[in-house]
Amino acid sequence: MQETIKNNRVFTTSTLVKVAILSAIGYILMFISVPIPTIFPDFLKIDISDLTALLGGIAMGPLAGLTIEFLKNLLQFITGFSTTGGVGEFANFLIGGSFVFIVSYVYRKKKDTTGVVVGMILGTIVMAVVGCLANYFIMLPLYAAVGFSTDAIVGMASAINPYITDKLSFVIWMIAPFNILKAIIMSLITLPIYKKTEKVLNK
Numbered sequence: 001m002q003e004t005i006k007n008n009r010v011f012t013t014s015t016l017v018k019v020a021i022l023s024a025i026g027y028i029l030m031f032i033s034v035p036i037p038t039i040f041p042d043f044l045k046i047d048i049s050d051l052t053a054l055l056g057g058i059a060m061g062p063l064a065g066l067t068i069e070f071l072k073n074l075l076q077f078i079t080g081f082s083t084t085g086g087v088g089e090f091a092n093f094l095i096g097g098s099f100v101f102i103v104s105y106v107y108r109k110k111k112d113t114t115g116v117v118v119g120m121i122l123g124t125i126v127m128a129v130v131g132c133l134a135n136y137f138i139m140l141p142l143y144a145a146v147g148f149s150t151d152a153i154v155g156m157a158s159a160i161n162p163y164i165t166d167k168l169s170f171v172i173w174m175i176a177p178f179n180i181l182k183a184i185i186m187s188l189i190t191l192p193i194y195k196k197t198e199k200v201l202n203k
Contacts, residue, residue: 011067015060018201019067026052026072030092031081041156044178050096051186057104058116058194059201065100069093085146091139099127099183116194124183131179132171140167 011019026049033045049072057065073089076082082089106119144150150167157174158164164173 011064015064018060019056019064019071022052022056022068023071023075026050026068027075030072030076039160040174040178041153041160043153043156044174046182046185048186048189049092050100050182051189053096053100054103054186054190055194055197056201057100058107058190059198061108062101062104065104066097069097069100084143084148087139087142087146087148090142091134094134094138095127095131095179098130099123099186102126116191120183120187120190124180124187127183128176128179131175135171135175136167140170 029049029052030047032049033047035042035045050069053065053068053072056068070093073093077086077089100123102123103116103119106122107115109115110118140150140153143153154164154166154170157170161173164170
């Protein structure tokens with residue numbers, strides 16, 4: 001009976017501890033971000049905080065990865081370090097979570113290097129699409145609601161890329177390339193280490 005209950009748990013105690021640790025590390029990594037001013041405006045900065053969710057998802061499954069993604073963003077919000085009224089954290093969870101889920105789900109079905117590479121390729125595409133749709137229909141309106149001018153955001157991007165003239169061109173020429181670059185960076189970091197971290201996390 002006890003064994004049946006154990007097998008029906010979503011997470012074991014050990015998994016919960018690992019998820020909590022990876023969430024805390026991801027939260028810390030959120031403070032380390034790098035702007036690329038010649039390519040993207042200052043408000044778009046590359047960080048690798050999604051890496052812990054990605055490694056956790058590969059090792060422990062998509063649900064674990066999404067939980068880590070959610071918790072690190074929740075920590076950022078509730079500790080008062082959000083500069084966007086929670087909008088940025090919501091965006092990070094939605095967009096980063098899409099990448100983490102696809103990679104870990106595909107790898108769950110095909111547990112080898114091919115599986116993780118295919119997952120990363122599909123995840124990059126999905127992340128770019130989700131990023132565009134989320135920014136156009138959700139994030140930009142939310143930013144406007146908390147006091148960030150959409151025209152100002154588009155204007156900052158337009159100063160870098162003259163093809164950007166409105167919300168649609170902003171998500172196509174700025175948000176999509178940004179998320180593709182971020183996904184590629186996370187993939188390149190993950191590929192050499194995911195097997196080792198998987199072994200460690202599954203001990």
